[in-house]
Amino acid sequence: MDKRIKKSKRAIEEALISLMAENDFIDITINSIAERADVNRGTIYLHYEDKFDLLEQCIEGKIQKLLNFCLPEGSGSYPSKSSLLRTFNYLEEHSFTFHILLTNKGVPTFRKKILNVMKAGMKEQLELNGINQNINKEILIQFLPSATISVIEWWIIESMPYSPEDITEQLWILLEQNHFVPK
Amino acid sequence: MDKRIKKSKRAIEEALISLMAENDFIDITINSIAERADVNRGTIYLHYEDKFDLLEQCIEGKIQKLLNFCLPEGSGSYPSKSSLLRTFNYLEEHSFTFHILLTNKGVPTFRKKILNVMKAGMKEQLELNGINQNINKEILIQFLPSATISVIEWWIIESMPYSPEDITEQLWILLEQNHFVPK
DNA sequence: TTTAATCTGTTCATTAATAAACAAAAGTGG
DNA sequence: CCACTTTTGTTTATTAATGAACAGATTAAA
Incomplete structure (x- = not known):
């Protein structure tokens, strides 16, 4: 990409985050975003429909x-202790955002x-695992992602x-106890 | 300006300074400057003749x-204790550069x-001041700026x-003792 | 309510930055 | 010394960003 x-x-998305540290999203204007990002106001409309689309793309990114x-x-097998640790390190590094x-x-x-992303990932993982014979996966998939997100x-x-x-x-122990990963 | x-x-001048923290100026290439500044190499030539001109403009800026x-x-009267303090605060803030x-x-x-800038400023100041009757200004104008620069x-x-x-x-006391400012 | 000010979304002509290619100069290593 | 790589400086066509202007929508103040 150019x-x-x-x-x-x-610059635009950083400006949005920066302004969201000071005001509620609803009160933030396109003008103020352009000003903080130091770009022409028109440039924003070149890449985003409006400020809602901007927030959408920003979050998605x-x-x-x-x-x-x-x-x-490695590749493939999703949940491991080390990938979990990597995630928390990343979250810590970007905790401001x-x-x-x-x-x-x-x-x-x-x-x-x-939550949705995590649900999808965990569901896939559960279906790959042969374990959990005596656990209702339907329920587990409602339970685990939500709990995990809340911890985060x-x-x-x-x-x-x-x-x-x-x-x-701590989280790894909880996941083990809940039969998400093999002990 | 656009x-x-x-x-x-x-971005280009910041990249130059940043690279000069790591290498001698002579060893720095236009390529590396463009890379660090995250601009196209051609963009540098749009604004600077070559890396020497870049350094020149950077320093001038x-x-x-x-x-x-x-x-x-206020306006006018150049040397005052507060302007000197302001200068040292600025130097401290940008000490990296x-x-x-x-x-x-x-x-x-x-x-x-x-040194040249300071010589000019100090000369002007000395000529405005009515003091220093018994001091050779010619010599003082060689002495003071150089000494001041060295302190800085x-x-x-x-x-x-x-x-x-x-x-x-400390510097103010020295300037007083040397009849640059009225006691 | 009317006035004034701000914000929005869009258009337009102009300008700067881009990638890509090139020949020539300068280094580098074998 | 000669091949090989990097760097330099320049050129091209293309694309993105700019400032300015505009009408309409919101908002705030009088």
């Missing part, structure tokens, strides 16, 4: 980067999207009261 | 910003340029061993 597009989109950075390992996306009013989208959400919002290593260890 | 030009030139930021006060420009091999230009240079290179307030106080 360098200019990358730079403009990054954050989720994609999270997945691309945290999932790929994730904190905003999780707490800014009028943006319930973010949590939902992550709590950890971020509470400013990461445990180290990535510790939180990984 | 936003794009500002951004490109800033730093000096201009230093002057514009540090001199203007000034340290590089003062120490990187093959860039004696920077010190010389500042030492202060930056030694990683600012005194606070801006302290160094201002």
Whole structure:
């Protein structure tokens, strides 16, 4: 992709996040985004329908980067302790952004999207695993992703009261106890 | 000026400074500058003749910003304790850049340029002042700027061993003793 | 309610940045 | 020394960003 597009989109999305640290999304204007991003207002409309589309693309990008950075390992088998640790390290490094996306009013989208991604991934994983004969997968797939997300959400919002290593260890134990990964 | 030009030139000059923190100027290539600045190589030639012209413009810009930021006060009367303090605060804030420009091999230009600027300013000041009847101004104008620059240079290179307030106080006393400012 | 100010979304001509290609110069290693 | 790679400086056509202007929608103040 053209360098200019990358730079403009990054500047615009960074400006949005930055403004969301100060105001609720609904109160943020395209004008203020353009000003903070130091781009012409028209440039924003070149890449986004409106500010809602901007938020949408921004969130989508954050989720994609999270997945691309945290999932790929060896290749294939998704959940491992080390990939979980990598994820928490990434979350910690970008906690400023994730904190905003999780707490800014009028943006319930973010949590939902992550939840959906996690549901899909966990479902796939459960079907691959031969285990859990005596557990209702239907229910487990409602239970586990939601619980996991909540742990992550709590950890971020509470400013990461445990180290990535510790939180990984704890969550891993929970996943084991719930037959998501083989003991 | 067009936003794009500002951004490109800033990125390019920041890249140069950044690379000069790692290598001698003579070893830095246009390619590496373009890469670090994240601009097309051709963009550099759009604004600079070659890397020497780039260094020239970069240095000139730093000096201009230093002057514009540090001199203007009230208006007119140049040297005052507060303007001196403001200058040292600015130097401290940008010590990373000034340290590089003062120490990187093959860039004696920077010190010389500042010296010339200071000579001109001090000369003007001396001629405005009615004092110093019994002091040879010709000699004083060789003596003072050079001495002042050396203090500044030492202060930056030694990683600012005194606070801006302290160094201002000390230098001010020296200037007083040398009849540059009225006691 | 009317006025004024701000924000939105779109259009347009102009300008800057881009990728790609090129020949020539300068280094590099065998 | 000669092949080989890198760097330089320049050129091209293409594309993105810019500033400016505009009408209509919102919002705030008088």
